[in-house]
Amino acid sequence: MTIAVASGKGGTGKTTVAVSLALSLEGSVVLMDCDVEAPNSHIFLHPIIAGEENVYISVPRIDESKCNGCGECSEICQFNAIVVPKNKPLLFLELCHGCGGCAMVCPKGAISEEKRKIGVVEEGWGMGIHSIHGSLSVGEPISPPIIKKIKQKQNTGETVIIDSPPGTTCPAVESVRGSDYAILVAEPTPFGLNDLILSVEMVKKLAIPCGVVLNRWDDERTIIEDYCLNEGIPIFLKIPEDRKIAEAYSRGVALIDVIPELTTAFRELIGRIKKELSSQTGKVEPSCTNLL
């Protein structure tokens, strides 16, 4: 079973929930930190790193002696990573998504492909959890290839918890895609609600059922609860606004180590998700497949 922990807004508590969820579960668990621009779940698990693998994308290399300056490569590039001003090609490799289109259309065979490193994936074990995280190299803008590499590293029989990046763009879609269930972590603020709505739309498009964990909850701010009630989205857990949680987080201590009774709550949460999933008839194919 694969469960993605996601949110539209950043800083709502995805890592807090993902780490404590992973620690609460019985059996073999892998926590995949797919927030490769700022991975942090390993800070809580203290894994001993057993292996690392570089992640590359294929980028064009141009043999200028063969190039006739026709500009076909520039024409096909959707990201303007290759342009031909004044009959001479110019590359902006950090914009290249590695599709290989330019090499394919070049009538002179002047373009070959070479590998370019964009980041690294590290894996290890900490606190009984198989921990995998990726890091995008500084200055690199394209993270989905690293997320894909992380997701390939699952061992058979493991329950997968994915700590997703915030937002609803390519990195978030790539992280959540293919999961059995999405836990959306939300905070009761107007921004929190706005971005929760965007996340709900994203997982709907990916045909992934979802439920909410409400963080920084208090009695007075009910905008998330009102929305979920209206939309029929279950709220699994309400984590109270509590300074000691934030203090523990800043020291790299997991939520369930501060409030141990939440361990039961997280186990019940998984139980409810399993029940909800088993009552469904077959998995629906995602309606959105053309995203990088």
Place this chain on the structure above:
Amino acid sequence: MKIVVTSEGETLDDSIDPRFGRAGKFILYNTETKEVQAVDNSESLNAAHGAGIKAAETVSRLGVEVVITGNCGPKALSALEAAGIVVYTGVTGTVRKAIEALESGRLSSGHSDEIEGSRR
């Protein structure tokens, strides 16, 4: 010599568009024939990424030697330089004033404060 000035409209009396990559229009001006032409930049305007690079390619294919604009990003600048185009940035006011300043040698490469006109 052909030059391009980024413009918010299609005439010489429109204001210089401060953005290069996502400029509304390019005013193409021929200093010998005094011919004026408004060139579309919608492909770059609508590009999700690399608008400045695309715009630099568009401009270089027009065969211009000079670009006058407000701001130009580093990628666009390197593409323009690769095409051998001289770039004047920090220029404000109308397109007409900018061309006059260039022709009378009052523009200096990099920036110019000598152009009068309405600042945005």
